[in-house]
Structures are given as structure tokens and as C-alpha cells.
Amino acid sequence: MSNLALGCTLIFVAVTIVASMWQKLGLEKEVIIGTIRSAVQLLLVGYVLQFVFNTENKAWLVLIICLMLTVASWNAGQRGRGLRGIRWRIAAALTVTEVLTMGLLLGLSIIEPTPQYIIPMSGITIGSAMVVAGLFVNNMKREVQASGGEIEALLALGASTRQAIHTSLKRSVRSSMIPTIDGMKTVGLVQLPGMMTGMIVAGANPVEAVRYQVLIMFALVSSAALTSILLSLLSHRLWFTEDDRLRSIS
Amino acid sequence: MAGAPILEIAALGKILTGPQGEKRELFRNVSVQINTTAVVVLLGASGQGKSTLLRILGRLDRADEGTVRFYGRAAEETLPQEWRKKIAYVAQFAVMLDGTVEDNLRAVSVLHRKPFDSALARELMMKAGLGAMEWSKRAAELSGGEKQRVALIRSLLLEPELLLLDEITASLDTHSKQAVEQLLLDWHKTHGTLMLWVTHDLEQAKLISDDVWYMDEHTLLEASPSSRFFTRPDTRQARRFLQISDETEV
Numbered sequence: 001m002s003n004l005a006l007g008c009t010l011i012f013v014a015v016t017i018v019a020s021m022w023q024k025l026g027l028e029k030e031v032i033i034g035t036i037r038s039a040v041q042l043l044l045v046g047y048v049l050q051f052v053f054n055t056e057n058k059a060w061l062v063l064i065i066c067l068m069l070t071v072a073s074w075n076a077g078q079r080g081r082g083l084r085g086i087r088w089r090i091a092a093a094l095t096v097t098e099v100l101t102m103g104l105l106l107g108l109s110i111i112e113p114t115p116q117y118i119i120p121m122s123g124i125t126i127g128s129a130m131v132v133a134g135l136f137v138n139n140m141k142r143e144v145q146a147s148g149g150e151i152e153a154l155l156a157l158g159a160s161t162r163q164a165i166h167t168s169l170k171r172s173v174r175s176s177m178i179p180t181i182d183g184m185k186t187v188g189l190v191q192l193p194g195m196m197t198g199m200i201v202a203g204a205n206p207v208e209a210v211r212y213q214v215l216i217m218f219a220l221v222s223s224a225a226l227t228s229i230l231l232s233l234l235s236h237r238l239w240f241t242e243d244d245r246l247r248s249i250s
Numbered sequence: 251m252a253g254a255p256i257l258e259i260a261a262l263g264k265i266l267t268g269p270q271g272e273k274r275e276l277f278r279n280v281s282v283q284i285n286t287t288a289v290v291v292l293l294g295a296s297g298q299g300k301s302t303l304l305r306i307l308g309r310l311d312r313a314d315e316g317t318v319r320f321y322g323r324a325a326e327e328t329l330p331q332e333w334r335k336k337i338a339y340v341a342q343f344a345v346m347l348d349g350t351v352e353d354n355l356r357a358v359s360v361l362h363r364k365p366f367d368s369a370l371a372r373e374l375m376m377k378a379g380l381g382a383m384e385w386s387k388r389a390a391e392l393s394g395g396e397k398q399r400v401a402l403i404r405s406l407l408l409e410p411e412l413l414l415l416d417e418i419t420a421s422l423d424t425h426s427k428q429a430v431e432q433l434l435l436d437w438h439k440t441h442g443t444l445m446l447w448v449t450h451d452l453e454q455a456k457l458i459s460d461d462v463w464y465m466d467e468h469t470l471l472e473a474s475p476s477s478r479f480f481t482r483p484d485t486r487q488a489r490r491f492l493q494i495s496d497e498t499e500v
Contacts, residue, residue, distance in 0.1 A: 157334070157358055245310060
């Protein structure tokens with residue numbers, strides 16, 4: 001894409017600003033900030049990736065993945081305000097998911113062990129796992145509020161905390177995975193994924209692009225399952241006090 | 251511990267915190283003990299903290315001060331799960347567990363991996379006026395009164411040593427209420443279970459109780475045998491509650 005063509009894409013931003021002014025939405029400032037941030041962030045990432053792809057030092061690769069994990073854990077942890085210790089549990093779930101997913105992809109030689117493959121695949125895996133973790137925490141908050149009576153009824157029957165919250169955890173795992181599974185069912189019919197579209201636009205063979213997209217979809221569904229199940233295992237005590245009473249979380 | 255009271259409550263207090271952080275004393279300095287496996291009725295006007303006291307005894311809520319001992323063992327010295335296996339709380343508003351009536355009746359045997367006593371469950375259902383109920387029916391579809399009785403039977407199948415009953419007949423019709431009273435009196439006779447029963451129904455209290463605890467002015471004012479409480483209560487507050495004039499001696 002030429003610089004002129006890239007510059008012309010600002011017309012879409014202009015359309016948004018004009019629409020906002022016309023309808024008095026008051027979004028002009030937000031749109032301008034968003035435009036500048038996305039352009040700067042993406043350009044920076046482009047240069048960082050270019051550097052990492054050309055360097056022999058693997059520590060940069062590890063550093064970038066650690067950074068991705070940190071930002072993703074912090075962001076998903078925002079959903080769990082009031083739950084002390086949720087952030088490091090999310091970080092642990094995302095890290096295990098990333099390590100297992102990459103371990104399988106590299107161990108089975110599905111992708112090449114180069115930054116060009118590892119970084120984009122890690123980004124997609126961690127990004128998706130972050131969304132799943134956020135959904136899981138949100139769903140659990142709703143579950144504990146809606147099913148508090150059921151959880152207490154089980155505690156009153158002498159159930160352990162794990163037994164008492166098992167159904168709520170199961171429901172939350174299921175509902176946090178549904179968007180990923182729905183995405184698998186409708187991919188190609190409703191939406192063309194960004195990576196596949198990007199490859200095709202960049203001149204890759206569409207069938208080759210589809211093969212990578214299939215790989216991504218399958219990896220995403222397993223990472224969604226891994227993240228939500230790991231998080232349910234790691235976080236179940238957070239919903240209870242030290243003396244096994246159901247904690248009230250706003 | 252040999253010679254210790256069955257249940258001993260010492261200087262128990264509970265402070266409620268409002269939405270703006272304001273503190274309000276619900277009750278203070280509640281001290282009482284039970285030495286025999288009696289049926290004890292807990293009386294008092296609404297807002298005195300009777301239900302909260304029951305929930306604290308069942309370790310579903312926490313006291314702000316004081317101690318509770320069961321057979322000489324302090325609550326803090328016992329694992330909450332072990333405590334709740336011996337001391338079962340039945341809530342005023344019954345909550346059904348996910349699944350069928352049978353799933354609810356089997357809950358205790360599933361939770362504690364012990365054989366399900368189908369004959370006992372059937373007998374209790376019969377006595378509670380639910381003999382004709384299909385066990386395959388979804389528990390969520392039961393009426394309020396049916397749920398209340400199934401929840402009670404579910405707790406009885408735990409065979410607790412102390413049963414905490416929180417206005418469990420408030421939503422029942424006269425016939426069902428009488429059936430539940432008889433069921434519990436029979437259970438008490440055959441199993442010797444200590445019962446602490448909150449009710450606002452004075453006729454019911456007279457019928458079922460061996461002893462009465464009376465709460466007023468945010469503390470426990472009286473603990474006396476039922477025959478004495480209903481004829482010659484010690485305190486002016488109890489006489490007013492029972493609408494007995496100060497001069498009356500029955």
C-alpha cells in the first residue's frame with residue numbers, strides 16, 4: 001500500500017467526525033484520539049516486529065510475549081474488581097494456555113519456530129484467551145448473584161465450597177466459550193476473519209490463507225476451553241470467605 | 251467434651267453495615283446454652299436478628315463478637331463443612347437445587363458419598379403430604395409450599411444433630427403446616443435431634459416447644475421452659491409481646 005493510499009484512509013475518519021458533528025454525538029475528540037493512538041500504536045508495533053524478525057536474540061521474542069501476557073491479564077483483571085488475587089490467576093491461566101498452545105503448534109511442526117509465526121499466533125491466542133477470561137469473570141459475578149441461594153443451600157447441606165459452586169462454574173465456563181464456538185460455526189459464512197482477509201489482500205493464495213485460518217480457529221477453541229477451565233479451577237476459592245461463606249461482591 | 255452443654259452461645263453480637271457504610275447494631279450480648287436435645291422456639295418481633303442468629307449458628311453468616319460452641323467445641327476450631335454437616339440450616343425461602351425432586355432428595359447422598367435411603371425419603375415425603383408427588387418433576391416447577399417441604403426433607407436426610415428452622419411453615423396452608431409440625435415432632439422423638447425453630451406463630455410455638463428463647467431490645471431477654479414462658483414470662487417486654495397484663499398470673 002502506497003503512502004498516498006494510506007493517507008487517503010483518513011477519509012473514513014473524516015466521515016465519522018462529520019457524522020458525529022451532524023448528529024451532535026460529541027464523539028469528535030474520542031475519534032481523533034482513537035485515530036492517533038491506533039496509528040501510533042500500530043506503527044510502533046510494526047517497527048518492533050521488524051526489529052524482532054531481524055534479530056537473532058530470542059530474548060526479544062520472550063519479552064514481547066511476556067508483555068502481551070501482562071497487558072492481557074491486566075485488562076481481563078479489570079472485570080474482576082473486588083476479587084483479590086484474580087489478576088495473577090488470570091495471568092497463570094493465560095500463560096499456561098499460551099505455553100500449551102505454542103508447545104503443540106511448534107512440537108507438532110504445525111508452524112515454523114520463527115518470530116514471524118510465533119508472535120502473530122501468540123497475539124491471536126492471548127487476545128482470545130483474554131476475552132474468554134474477562135467473559136468468565138463477568139459470568140461468574142452474575143452467576144454468584146443469581147444463584148447465591150442455591151450455593152448457600154448446598155453449603156447448608158455440608159457441601160464443600162467446590163461442590164457448592166460447581167454448577168455456577170460450569171455454567172460460566174460454558175457461556176464464556178460460546179462466542180468462540182459460535183465463531184467457528186459461522187466463520188466464512190457470516191464473517192471473513194481479519195488474518196485470512198489480510199493474507200488474501202497481501203496476495204497470498206486464498207486456499208493457503210484458509211488453511212491458516214482453520215489452524216487459528218481450532219487453536220482458539222482449545223485455548224478458550226483451556227483458559228476458562230483453568231480459571232475456574234484457580235479462582236473458585238475467591239468467591240468464598242476464609243470460613244467458607246459466600247462472599248458478597250458488587 | 252464431657253459435661254459441656256450441647257450448644258453454648260456466649261456474648262454474641264452482630265453489627266450490620268448499610269450501603270453508605272453506616273453501622274447498626276442488630277443484636278448484642280446474646281448468651282444462652284442448651285443442655286438437652288429439646289425443641290427450642292425462638293420468638294421476638296421482626297428486626298431483632300432471629301434469622302441472622304440462626305444463620306450465624308449455621309455458619310452462613312459471621313458474628314462480630316462472641317463465641318458459639320457445639321458440644322464444647324468452638325466454631326472456629328471446627329472446619330465449616332464439618333460444622334454444617336452436624337448443624338443444618340433450613341431457610342425461610344426454600345431454594346431448589348438444579349434438577350428434579352429426586353435430585354434434591356438425593357443431594358445429601360451425592361455430596362457425602364453415602365447410600366441414598368429411598369425408604370426414609372419416601373416416608374418423609376408421605377408425612378409431609380407429598381406422597382403423591384412425582385420425583386421426576388422439575389424442582390423449579392414446584393409451588394412455594396412444596397419447595398419448602400422438599401427443602402426440609404432434604405435437610406432431614408442429612409440427619410443433623412442440630413436443626414435450625416427459619417420460619418419454615420410461614421408459606422404453608424394450615425393442613426401442610428400441621429403435617430410439617432407433626433413430621434418434625436416425630437423426627438425429634440425418634441432421632442433426638444435438637445431443634446431451634448424461629449416462628450411468629452404463637453399457637454405453633456406453644457404446641458411444639460420445650461423451651462422458648464425470646465429476643466427483644468436487640469438481645470436475648472429470656473430463655474425459659476415453654477410452660478413458664480407462655481404463662482409467667484420474666485420480663486415486661488415478653489409480657490407485652492404475649493399481650494399478658496403485668497398483673498396477670500396464670
